[in-house]
Amino acid sequence: xxxxxxILFQTTFWVAAIRIASPLIFATMGxxxxxRAGVLNLGIEGIMVAGxxxxxxxxxxxxxxxxxxxxxxxxxxxxGLLHSTLTVPLGLSQHVVGIGVTLLATSLTYFTYRLAxxxxxxxxxxxxxxxxxxxxxxxIPLVGPALFAQTPLTYLAFITVAIVAWVLYRTPLGLxxxxxxxxxxxxxxxxxxxxxIRMGAVMVGSALxxxxxxxxxxxxFNSFFFEMVNGRGWICIALVxxxxxxxxxxxxxxxxxxxxxxxxxxxxxxxxGVVPYQLxxxxxxxxxxxxxxxxxxxxxxxxxxxxPYQKGER
Amino acid sequence: xxVLRLSSITKRFGPLVANDAISLxxxxxxxxxxxxxxxxxxxxLMNILFGHYVADEGTVEAFGKELPPGDPRAxxxxxxxxxxxxxxxxxxxxxxxxxxxxxxxxxxxxxRREAARQKIRKLSADxxxxxxxxxLVSALTVGxxxxxxxxxxxxxxxxxxxxxxxxxxLTPLETDALFATLRKLVAEGLSIIFISHKLNEVxxxxxxxxxxxxxxxxxERRTADTDRKALAALMVGQDLVSPPVAPxxxxxxxxxxxxxxxxxxxTGIALSDVTLSLHSxxxxxxxxxxxxxxxxxxxxLSGLETPQSGSMxxxxxxxxxxxxxxxLEAGIARIPEDRHAVGAIADMSVMENVISERxxxxxxxxxxxxxxxxxxxxxxEIIRDYDVKCPGPDARIRLLSGGxxxxxxxxxxxxxxxxxxxxxxxxxGLDVGAIAYVHGRLLxxxxxxxxxxxISEDLDEILTLADRIxxxxxxxxxxxSARGERTVRELxxxxxxxxxxxxxx
Numbered sequence: 001x002x003x004x005x006x007i008l009f010q011t012t013f014w015v016a017a018i019r020i021a022s023p024l025i026f027a028t029m030g031x032x033x034x035x036r037a038g039v040l041n042l043g044i045e046g047i048m049v050a051g052x053x054x055x056x057x058x059x060x061x062x063x064x065x066x067x068x069x070x071x072x073x074x075x076x077x078x079x080g081l082l083h084s085t086l087t088v089p090l091g092l093s094q095h096v097v098g099i100g101v102t103l104l105a106t107s108l109t110y111f112t113y114r115l116a117x118x119x120x121x122x123x124x125x126x127x128x129x130x131x132x133x134x135x136x137x138x139x140i141p142l143v144g145p146a147l148f149a150q151t152p153l154t155y156l157a158f159i160t161v162a163i164v165a166w167v168l169y170r171t172p173l174g175l176x177x178x179x180x181x182x183x184x185x186x187x188x189x190x191x192x193x194x195x196x197i198r199m200g201a202v203m204v205g206s207a208l209x210x211x212x213x214x215x216x217x218x219x220x221f222n223s224f225f226f227e228m229v230n231g232r233g234w235i236c237i238a239l240v241x242x243x244x245x246x247x248x249x250x251x252x253x254x255x256x257x258x259x260x261x262x263x264x265x266x267x268x269x270x271x272x273g274v275v276p277y278q279l280x281x282x283x284x285x286x287x288x289x290x291x292x293x294x295x296x297x298x299x300x301x302x303x304x305x306x307x308p309y310q311k312g313e314r
Numbered sequence: 315x316x317v318l319r320l321s322s323i324t325k326r327f328g329p330l331v332a333n334d335a336i337s338l339x340x341x342x343x344x345x346x347x348x349x350x351x352x353x354x355x356x357x358x359l360m361n362i363l364f365g366h367y368v369a370d371e372g373t374v375e376a377f378g379k380e381l382p383p384g385d386p387r388a389x390x391x392x393x394x395x396x397x398x399x400x401x402x403x404x405x406x407x408x409x410x411x412x413x414x415x416x417x418x419x420x421x422x423x424x425x426r427r428e429a430a431r432q433k434i435r436k437l438s439a440d441x442x443x444x445x446x447x448x449x450l451v452s453a454l455t456v457g458x459x460x461x462x463x464x465x466x467x468x469x470x471x472x473x474x475x476x477x478x479x480x481x482x483x484l485t486p487l488e489t490d491a492l493f494a495t496l497r498k499l500v501a502e503g504l505s506i507i508f509i510s511h512k513l514n515e516v517x518x519x520x521x522x523x524x525x526x527x528x529x530x531x532x533x534e535r536r537t538a539d540t541d542r543k544a545l546a547a548l549m550v551g552q553d554l555v556s557p558p559v560a561p562x563x564x565x566x567x568x569x570x571x572x573x574x575x576x577x578x579x580x581t582g583i584a585l586s587d588v589t590l591s592l593h594s595x596x597x598x599x600x601x602x603x604x605x606x607x608x609x610x611x612x613x614x615l616s617g618l619e620t621p622q623s624g625s626m627x628x629x630x631x632x633x634x635x636x637x638x639x640x641x642l643e644a645g646i647a648r649i650p651e652d653r654h655a656v657g658a659i660a661d662m663s664v665m666e667n668v669i670s671e672r673x674x675x676x677x678x679x680x681x682x683x684x685x686x687x688x689x690x691x692x693x694x695e696i697i698r699d700y701d702v703k704c705p706g707p708d709a710r711i712r713l714l715s716g717g718x719x720x721x722x723x724x725x726x727x728x729x730x731x732x733x734x735x736x737x738x739x740x741x742x743g744l745d746v747g748a749i750a751y752v753h754g755r756l757l758x759x760x761x762x763x764x765x766x767x768x769i770s771e772d773l774d775e776i777l778t779l780a781d782r783i784x785x786x787x788x789x790x791x792x793x794x795s796a797r798g799e800r801t802v803r804e805l806x807x808x809x810x811x812x813x814x815x816x817x818x819x
Contacts, residue, residue, distance in 0.1 A: 175425060
């Protein structure tokens with residue numbers, strides 16, 4: 001058993017945990033923004049797929065890495081525009097639209113992939129983001145390599161959390177976004193357009209989701225293949241709840257989940273085939289359900305979440 | 315000086331003309347009351363003024379400038395503040411956040427919290443609007459929430475304040491405090507439009523009264539030159555006759571409670587040692603300040619609550635297996651306190667709502683299948699007999715006005731000719747016409763021999779209708795008194811919790 005415990009003190013384990021957490025952090029922040037404005041965005045899974053492809057393909061076609069990130073974000077924003085047009089001014093069911101956007105974005109991505117690369121059998125590779133150790137800080141044992149020897153996109157993920165938290169709690173815009181998720185008529189009564197706030201939030205949130213997807217193809221790996229997002233979007237929906245719709249707590253949730261994930265991979269090697277590996281694959285999900293039960297039961301969710309707002313309706 | 319002028323505003327919703335060429339003007343430092351029954355078009359008019367709706371015809375001018383239609387921002391910027399009947403506050407946010415929302419440029423890098431806090435503190439102190447800027451709105455009482463709504467308008471330097479039915483949710487004490495605030499505001503030169511259907515409040519606060527009826531201006535009076543009776547007549551369009559109350563013909567006791575106590579639930583007041591009997595042909599009035607055990611008493615009668623000790627018999631039977639279904643089967647009809655939350659299912663149709671207590675009876679379902687034809691006929695019958703104004707049995711009940719919804723619930727409750735009727739706040743929020751209607755129907759039921767338990771916070775209502783009056787206070791009942799036996803003052807003291815010296819059971 002001591003081997004199972006020793007994993008916790010391995011540098012590689014913590015480096016992996018933070019790397020696995022990075023795409024989740026982006027996408028969770030994206031989902032959190034949408035939900036804080038009152039829109040559940042179930043398009044997240046498909047938008048991550050689209051972002052993963054868009055970023056990777058930009059670089060593959062000769063673009064700069066950061067241009068790839070921008071293209072991914074723009075792709076996400078476009079799907080966000082589609083989602084929010086249907087759910088905000090038209091007031092359609094957010095569940096149905098969200099699932100529709102996920103299916104559309106996923107299939108459209110695979111279709112585009114086949115159109116662009118009809119002949120390929122093994123996915124082509126790109127020159128992905130490389131780790132950028134920060135002097136001195138990265139020399140701290142255990143914590144240093146985990147937090148300060150990652151790729152620039154991981155740093156960006158952490159910066160994003162700080163920005164999202166600042167905007168939500170410290171700026172007039174954040175106030176309006178939160179109020180739109182709590183009671184849209186309060187926003188309208190103060191002369192701000194609920195439609196604009198909600199659509200803007202969904203577009204920015206979707207852009208972040210797409211960047212989360214792009215992390216997979218441009219930082220974690222260096223090529224695009226089908227099924228690579230593999231349910232991460234759905235995990236982010238749970239992480240938002242786990243974080244009680246707060247950026248800081250959601251960040252902790254993402255790291256916790258990623259740590260479980262990194263841990264189970266290493267645990268498989270330790271137990272060496274005695275226990276079927278599927279059990280370990282299941283572990284992070286099982287633990288996240290448990291964590292939800294323990295943590296999120298008393299969370300105060302945005303009151304107007306999933307409630308369409310129609311101006312002038314009583 | 316005229317600060318606000320509405321010129322021949324017309325607004326149609328489909329075939330319904332909600333506002334028909336209404337004109338109105340408001341002077342600086344003036345309080346104009348907009349009086350009218352529910353559905354007379356008061357709220358529609360104010361929503362047009364505030365830009366929530368766009369008028370089909372007519373213009374709105376504030377301080378000499380015409381406001382663009384359908385733009386709440388323009389109304390706000392012109393110095394018009396509105397306190398809606400249903401508050402527009404975000405519960406999980408603080409008072410300060412609610413007030414400051416939308417007052418700073420959206421893309422400012424920082425929200426200036428401290429400056430906002432200072433300004434709110436100052437306004438609170440100046441106008442007697444005591445409320446802590448950092449409390450969560452969800453922790454506030456209704457009266458405090460209304461103060462936040464008024465502060466929201468003042469924070470934006472509103473010069474014209476519109477209050478839509480502001481006292482509907484307030485206790486008498488809170489109403490007094492509101493009026494004191496309004497007087498201070500007027501002294502500062504603000505102008506106020508006070509929307510109400512309560513005559514005494516209109517008489518107390520306004521300088522001028524504009525009466526709306528069926529979407530038109532029915533008349534305009536200086537408050538000093540008119541009285542309640544004249545205004546009521548203008549409002550209803552005819553002289554209002556309260557239903558005559560015939561002497562009671564008291565029959566046998568149909569429901570008897572002896573030393574009944576109910577279990578405590580959360581923060582609610584339970585009944586303790588309550589003895590009460592309801593007689594055929596009699597209305598028993600329960601007077602008292604809200605939250606003194608009325609909910610437990612109503613729950614007990616409607617089957618939601620069971621006695622913890624003591625005995626209760628309904629027409630001679632004990633309350634074995636007492637439940638809402640048992641209560642209905644025992645012939646107890648219920649007119650619930652909150653018609654929106656408990657009395658009706660808002661998004662279901664009129665037809666579905668009228669059979670909701672009886673859909674399992676052979677009349678409306680056979681062999682597990684609904685008989686919709688019978689349900690439709692029944693709904694049409696109720697609509698006709700109880701004079702419910704609605705598009706038909708298929709209309710969603712949420713679209714009905716309060717008075718019409720209550721008539722429908724009244725019809726549902728009274729149609730099976732119940733022997734016992736629980737009327738819990740049956741006229742709360744209704745206008746004078748609808749109140750008279752509800753009272754008439756309750757008296758009719760009494761005349762045919764039903765026992766009525768009337769729970770009301772409106773002492774006038776109790777004094778008008780009840781043949782016997784008990785006062786509830788802290789979950790205990792006073793000894794009953796016959797009509798006219800105790801003075802209003804004596805009842806008031808009992809309501810305040812001063813027990814009588816000689817307390818006969």
